[in-house]
Amino acid sequence: MDTPERAGLDPAEVRRLVREVRALTTGERPWAAGAVVVAGRGPVIAVEEAAGWAVRYASYNEEKDAGVELPAGARVPMSVHTxxxxxxxxxxxxxxxxxxxxxxxxxxxxxxxxxxxxxxxxxxxxxxxxxxxxxxxxxxxxxxxxxxxxxxxxxxxxxxxxxxxxxxxxxxxxxxxxxxxxxxxxxxxxxxxxxxxxxxxxxxxxxxxxxxxxxxxxxxxxxxxxxxxxxxxxxxxxxxxxxxxxxxxxxxxxxxxxxxTARDLAVFCRTLLAGGSYGPARILGPDFVELMTTAPGLGFAVDQPWFMGALAHRGAAGHTGFTGTSLVLDPATDTFLVLLANTVHPRRRDPDNAPRAALATRLARAVRGT
Structure with a gap:
């Protein structure tokens, strides 16, 4: 991982983003049991952070509407490699x-x-x-x-x-x-x-x-x-x-x-931001990447504030996943945000996309010169 400064990102905003990710995994009823975030600009990864637990609960207690927590020694901490x-x-x-x-x-x-x-x-x-x-x-x-x-x-x-x-x-x-x-x-x-x-x-x-x-x-x-x-x-x-x-x-x-993993998805994002190439590999030509990521998008959602926050309205593209996953890539600023979380652990609930949008907004604020 490199530094926010080298990526052209405000380090204070990046530190706030990291604190907000950690906060999502704390408390009796956290937004997610655990989460990993990777964000960057161009070829530079400026944020790579894991918080919480990859495995926290043994089961879900329907009567108490709460997860049955594993003993401390049996839990599995979240890692950036999870x-x-x-x-x-x-x-x-x-x-x-x-x-x-x-x-x-x-x-x-x-x-x-x-x-x-x-x-x-x-x-x-x-x-x-x-x-x-x-x-x-x-x-x-x-x-x-x-x-x-x-x-x-x-x-x-x-x-x-x-x-x-x-x-x-x-x-x-x-x-x-x-x-x-x-x-x-x-x-x-x-x-x-x-x-x-x-x-x-x-x-x-x-x-x-x-x-x-x-x-x-x-x-x-x-x-x-x-x-x-x-x-x-x-x-x-x-x-x-x-x-x-x-x-x-x-x-x-x-x-x-x-x-x-979040790191693998960062490669995916960087490939698309670079017009379909990563190092010596080329998976698509630039015109076809643009076709996918320009409104209305092919497979990708484009400019959706409900999960892209302030990155929307200028051509950002991305998607979410029911288990708590999401990614956003913003060609206008050459930035990307990958957030992977197990929000359905120990059981699914109505989705709350506010944290996704808030983190995307934090990244938008971190982009210097915008």
Missing amino acids: PFDLASLTKLFTAVAAVQQLERGTLGIDARVAAYLPDFRGVAEHGITVRQLLTHTSGLRSELPLYDCRSDAARLELLRAEVPVSRPGGGYRYSDLNLLLLQYVLERIAGRRLDVLIRDGITRPLGMTATGFGPCPGAAATEDQRRPWGKAERGMLRGVVHDENAWALGGVAGHAGLFS
Whole structure:
């Protein structure tokens, strides 16, 4: 790690950012059991901090509405090297894999999904396009109960029959199904599984050795997953995907399933800020990176104050994940912020995005000359 001064960041604001991250993991009901933050500007990592616990609770006590804490000696402290279940940050990698196919000419941005998946009759009948999947304008509902199906064949049949609930191309409707269907498109045209496409096309060239689909035994714990708050009876989860549909699909899915560290995600951010290259590796051309990260974005959310804070409104792009993960990259100032937290440990609650936005605002204030 380098210094805030070398990154052109105000060291006082950076110190405040670190204190705020630590505060998020303290108290009886912290925002997260543990967290890791990495932030920087250009090639310089100015902040790399871990706080709290990777594993704090043995289970969740429903009657007391509280986590059952492990004995002090059995807890696992958070480290800057701790992997996290990325949840929906996985979508960004699926989107990059798709845009790589656009660049190669094997995928058409405005092509109908039916051109690649004619057996998916629901999307075929309604003319859903690749662009609509990447921009969440397909009209598909947020998810399907694939976790309740008894076989892979039954899960596939649900997906093939699914029809939009609103007009494709109409308005924005965030849906896991968009990136899940895109996974099937990519696997059909490339003849390889999504995990292989992401490994060979993104993580291996960039040296992101800590990034991949699970299982990941050393990861931060997530949830004591039980009904009625969860959708499956799985107990305390660590190192296996939290998302129930990704779990039902074997852990590799276009919408969730990747594990990674904050340092690896910093490499991902720096690659995109540099126009698709990192050292000798090139995963995308600058025009295609711009296509992904400029409004309305392909896979990326653009200028969203609810989690980007003051970094929004000038072209920042990023995403969040249900387990407590997020990243923001701001081309205007060449800065990035990666925040990984296990906010669902010991159980999920309504998301509170205020800390994400506050930390992004703190980074915006730290940028000298703005």
